[in-house]
Amino acid sequence: MAASSSSLSFFSSTIFLISSSNKVPKPIQLAKPNSLINLPPKPLIVSSQLASPLPILSFTGEKIGETYLDLKSAAPDTARAVVHRALITDMQNKRRGTASTLTRGEVRGGGRKPYSQKKTGRARRGSNRTPLRPGGGVVFGPKPRDWSIKINKKEKRLAISTAVASAAAAENAIVVEEFDGKFEKPKTKEFIAAMRRWGLDPKQKATFLVMEVSENVEKSSRNIGTLKMLTPRTLNLFDILDAETLVLTPSTVDFLNGRYGVEFEGDGDEEEEEEEEESEAREAGEESDAAE
Numbered sequence: 488m489a490a491s492s493s494s495l496s497f498f499s500s501t502i503f504l505i506s507s508s509n510k511v512p513k514p515i516q517l518a519k520p521n522s523l524i525n526l527p528p529k530p531l532i533v534s535s536q537l538a539s540p541l542p543i544l545s546f547t548g549e550k551i552g553e554t555y556l557d558l559k560s561a562a563p564d565t566a567r568a569v570v571h572r573a574l575i576t577d578m579q580n581k582r583r584g585t586a587s588t589l590t591r592g593e594v595r596g597g598g599r600k601p602y603s604q605k606k607t608g609r610a611r612r613g614s615n616r617t618p619l620r621p622g623g624g625v626v627f628g629p630k631p632r633d634w635s636i637k638i639n640k641k642e643k644r645l646a647i648s649t650a651v652a653s654a655a656a657a658e659n660a661i662v663v664e665e666f667d668g669k670f671e672k673p674k675t676k677e678f679i680a681a682m683r684r685w686g687l688d689p690k691q692k693a694t695f696l697v698m699e700v701s702e703n704v705e706k707s708s709r710n711i712g713t714l715k716m717l718t719p720r721t722l723n724l725f726d727i728l729d730a731e732t733l734v735l736t737p738s739t740v741d742f743l744n745g746r747y748g749v750e751f752e753g754d755g756d757e758e759e760e761e762e763e764e765e766s767e768a769r770e771a772g773e774e775s776d777a778a779e
């Protein structure tokens with residue numbers, strides 16, 4: 488039987504008919520692949536010398552000079568990806584990977600059939616160590632594994648310099664004079680008073696990057712929960728990004744410009760990188776022990 492004229496089909500529907508008011512758009516002409524060869528490549532690394540200098544504050548909070556940070560920084564379109572990759576690498580490499588569970592074949596016991604197969608009115612059961620019962624094995628549970636991933640040394644160094652340059656550009660970094668010899672004895676109250684003179688709020692997170700930490704400074708600042716005291720050996724990306732304010736010293740600025748600056752070529756720094764990796768492993772062990 489022939490279909491009536493009022494029935495809808497792919498060919499009779501007005502949706503697929505071409506009218507003067509509903510014209511088919513012209514296809515977009517894409518650029519030829521050969522025309523992309525002459526385009527200049529985008530720079531992966533740019534210099535991030537700050538236009539405005541960083542003021543140097545004295546121990547009493549007065550301005551005594553100025554300094555500059557001239558660091559390598561990733562291009563704006565790749566900076567976020569570079570920093571994210573380095574952060575994920577640091578966080579994942581701190582995992583021990585020792586979590587382990589027992590499967591039904593590894594749990595002790597369960598070799599005897601608990602009751603007869605039939606004539607009990609209950610569901611058939613072959614072992615008491617089935618994952619369906621308390622004390623049984625775990626289905627698809629975690630097993631010891633290696634979570635570590637690798638990252639290029641230049642990429643990791645670029646991520647750290649990009650994070651420091653970003654903090655300085657956003658006016659979240661200050662430079663204070665060397666204060667190791669300013670504390671005659673350990674006193675947390677005096678360290679908090681110094682932070683207030685520098686315009687820091689003890690209730691907000693702050694990361695101090697110094698070349699060396701004296702005993703009096705270490706004991707005076709360790710009771711402040713929002714403060715992190717870092718050295719070049721313990722410098723890491725997470726503490727830089729986690730802090731609301733980054734506090735530097737003139738010697739630290741010279742170190743950053745020398746190690747993460749534009750003129751750095753990466754010669755003779757294998758020993759320092761090995762020390763950084765050892766410190767990161769030690770910190771990861773301390774954090775895991777504290778969590779347990």
